[in-house]
Amino acid sequence: MVSINVSQGDALENDSSALVIHAFEGITKPDGILSTIDSLLSGVVNSLIKDGEFTGKSTEIVRFPTLGKIKPSRVVLSGLGKKESINSLKIKEKSAEVARYLRNIGVTNISIALLSESDTGISEESFGQSVAMGSSMGLYQFKKYKSPKANNPEKSVESISIISPTGSSLPDLKRGVEKGILLSNAVEITRNLVNEPANVVTPSQMANIASETANAAGLPITILEKDDMVKHKMGAMLGVTAGSAQPPKLILIEHKGDPENPDNNIALVGKGITFDTGGISLKQAAGMGDMKGDMSGGASVIGAMHAIGTIKPKINVLGVIPAVENMPGSNAQRPGDIVTAMNGKTIEVENTDAEGRLVLADAISYIIQEKGTKRVVDIATLTGAMVIALGHVTTGVFGKTQSLVDEVLKASKTVGEKMWQLPIFDEYKEQNRSDWADVKNTGGRPAGSITAALFIGEFTDGADWAHLDIAGTNMASKAKGHIVKGATGVPVLSLVQLVENLAEAT
Structure with missing residues (x-):
C-alpha cells in the first residue's frame, strides 16, 4: 500500500x-x-x-x-x-x-x-x-x-x-490521515478476500484469515466446527454444507467495548458462502465463476472488525461469519427436503440455490439464543432480484426495526455508500408459506429480494434487525472514484460508521 x-x-x-x-x-x-x-x-x-x-x-x-x-x-x-x-x-x-x-x-x-x-x-x-x-x-x-x-x-x-x-494544522491532518489509512486497510482486507479464487478462500481459509485479522486487532475469536453445529441443531446450515467436502465454520469475532453493559451490543452477520454452485439447483455455467464473491458479506464483516478493533468504540460488537461451500455432491440436500433450524422452525428447501438465507438463519438464531444479541445487521449477496431492482449502484436495505434501518441509512450517507430502503409488508410473507413446513426458503420470482429478507426476519425474534442485500454492489466492472474493478469492499465503511454512531449515542 x-x-x-x-x-x-x-x-x-x-x-x-x-x-x-x-x-x-x-x-x-x-x-x-x-x-x-x-x-x-x-x-x-x-x-x-x-x-x-x-x-x-x-x-x-x-x-x-x-x-x-x-x-x-x-x-x-x-x-x-x-x-x-x-x-x-x-x-x-x-x-x-x-x-x-x-x-x-x-x-x-x-x-x-x-x-x-x-x-x-x-x-x-x-x-x-x-x-x-x-x-x-x-x-x-x-x-x-x-x-x-x-x-x-x-x-x-x-x-x-x-x-x-x-x-x-498538522496534528488534525495527521489524525485524519491515520483514520483514512485504517479504513482503507479494512476495505483492502475485504477486497482481497473477495478477489481471491474459491480454491484458495475455502471456509477453513476464511476462518484462518479471520483469526489473523482478529489477533492483529487484539480481538477474541471463536470458531464453531461442524460438531458444534450438530450439537446446537443447526439443521439449516448443515443442510447447505452437506454437498461439500469442505468443512463449515461459524466464525465469531468479539469487540467488548462496553463490558459493564452487555445489552449495549450489535452483531454484524455476513453471509460467507465461499463458492456457490447453486447445489442441486445448479446455476448456469456462464458467470458461475463470479460466485467466488458470494462470501462478500462475511468478508465485509472481517474488514469492519479490523477497524473496530483499532477504533475501540464504546459498544459491544460481534462479527459473525457463517462460512460454507454450496456444492452438488452426493450428500447434497435436495429440493423438497425439510430441515430444522436452530430456533426450531422447519424449512422446506424449495430451491438449494437459496442457501445464503439458510446459513444466516442459524447464525442469527445462535447469537440471539447464546450471545444475547439485541441488534442484528446482516450483510449478504442474497438475491439476483436486488440487481434487477437497484442495479450496481445501490445496496438494498430492509428491516423490521425502523430506528436501526435509519441508523444504517444515516451511516451509509455519511460515508458515501449508496443505500435505499425497500418495504417488507406482511402481505409478501404469503409467498414464503409452505404446505409442508413452517416456511419455505424461496417465495418465487415476484419481489424476490423482499421475500428473501422476510425469510431471514423469521429468525430474528428478540432482536432489532436490519438486512443489507449487496448482490449488486459487492463487485464493480470498472474503476470510478475510490471504487476499482473487482471487489468494492462495500459496505465496510458503512458498518464501521454505524458502530461508531451507535457508540456515540449511548
Missing part, C-alpha cells in the same frame, strides 16, 4: 514527481500558490485558464512540466467543481481519480497542497482522511496471480505527502 504522510513547508520546495493543486470551477485567474507558480513559469497557469483548458470542473485533470524552475517535476491542476457543493466525499473521489491518473503516467511520488478549511468548510482532519482513503482505495489492485513482465514493469505510486504551509 502507498505510504501517506503529512508535513509542514512550502509545497514548491517539496521534491516530488508531481504537485497536485485543487481548484474550484469558475476560476478566472491564478491566485495563492497558483499565482506564484504562474509567475515562476512564465504565465502558464493563466494561459491554461484563459484558453479554457482548465476551468475547475470536477472532471478536469491538467498537468504541465515545471522545467526545473520549482522542485516538483510537474504540477497537476485538479478541478473540484462548484465551491458550494464541495464536501469530504468529493475530495475522496477526486483523490482517487488523481492518484490513478498519476500512476498511469508513471509518477511515483506525489505531493498535495492542503486546502484550507476557510476555503472549503472541510476540516483539516476530514481533508486528510478523505485524501488518504481516496488515494489508497483508488490505487488498489489485485495482481497476486499475474506474472510480471520484464519489458513492462508495474507502475506504482510509492508515497503521497500532504503539505501544510503552517504547523498548527
Whole structure:
C-alpha cells in the first residue's frame, strides 16, 4: 500500500514527481500558490485558464512540466467543481481519480497542497482522511496471480505527502490521515478476500484469515466446527454444507467495548458462502465463476472488525461469519427436503440455490439464543432480484426495526455508500408459506429480494434487525472514484460508521 504522510513547508520546495493543486470551477485567474507558480513559469497557469483548458470542473485533470524552475517535476491542476457543493466525499473521489491518473503516467511520488478549511468548510482532519482513503482505495489492485513482465514493469505510486504551509494544522491532518489509512486497510482486507479464487478462500481459509485479522486487532475469536453445529441443531446450515467436502465454520469475532453493559451490543452477520454452485439447483455455467464473491458479506464483516478493533468504540460488537461451500455432491440436500433450524422452525428447501438465507438463519438464531444479541445487521449477496431492482449502484436495505434501518441509512450517507430502503409488508410473507413446513426458503420470482429478507426476519425474534442485500454492489466492472474493478469492499465503511454512531449515542 502507498505510504501517506503529512508535513509542514512550502509545497514548491517539496521534491516530488508531481504537485497536485485543487481548484474550484469558475476560476478566472491564478491566485495563492497558483499565482506564484504562474509567475515562476512564465504565465502558464493563466494561459491554461484563459484558453479554457482548465476551468475547475470536477472532471478536469491538467498537468504541465515545471522545467526545473520549482522542485516538483510537474504540477497537476485538479478541478473540484462548484465551491458550494464541495464536501469530504468529493475530495475522496477526486483523490482517487488523481492518484490513478498519476500512476498511469508513471509518477511515483506525489505531493498535495492542503486546502484550507476557510476555503472549503472541510476540516483539516476530514481533508486528510478523505485524501488518504481516496488515494489508497483508488490505487488498489489485485495482481497476486499475474506474472510480471520484464519489458513492462508495474507502475506504482510509492508515497503521497500532504503539505501544510503552517504547523498548527498538522496534528488534525495527521489524525485524519491515520483514520483514512485504517479504513482503507479494512476495505483492502475485504477486497482481497473477495478477489481471491474459491480454491484458495475455502471456509477453513476464511476462518484462518479471520483469526489473523482478529489477533492483529487484539480481538477474541471463536470458531464453531461442524460438531458444534450438530450439537446446537443447526439443521439449516448443515443442510447447505452437506454437498461439500469442505468443512463449515461459524466464525465469531468479539469487540467488548462496553463490558459493564452487555445489552449495549450489535452483531454484524455476513453471509460467507465461499463458492456457490447453486447445489442441486445448479446455476448456469456462464458467470458461475463470479460466485467466488458470494462470501462478500462475511468478508465485509472481517474488514469492519479490523477497524473496530483499532477504533475501540464504546459498544459491544460481534462479527459473525457463517462460512460454507454450496456444492452438488452426493450428500447434497435436495429440493423438497425439510430441515430444522436452530430456533426450531422447519424449512422446506424449495430451491438449494437459496442457501445464503439458510446459513444466516442459524447464525442469527445462535447469537440471539447464546450471545444475547439485541441488534442484528446482516450483510449478504442474497438475491439476483436486488440487481434487477437497484442495479450496481445501490445496496438494498430492509428491516423490521425502523430506528436501526435509519441508523444504517444515516451511516451509509455519511460515508458515501449508496443505500435505499425497500418495504417488507406482511402481505409478501404469503409467498414464503409452505404446505409442508413452517416456511419455505424461496417465495418465487415476484419481489424476490423482499421475500428473501422476510425469510431471514423469521429468525430474528428478540432482536432489532436490519438486512443489507449487496448482490449488486459487492463487485464493480470498472474503476470510478475510490471504487476499482473487482471487489468494492462495500459496505465496510458503512458498518464501521454505524458502530461508531451507535457508540456515540449511548
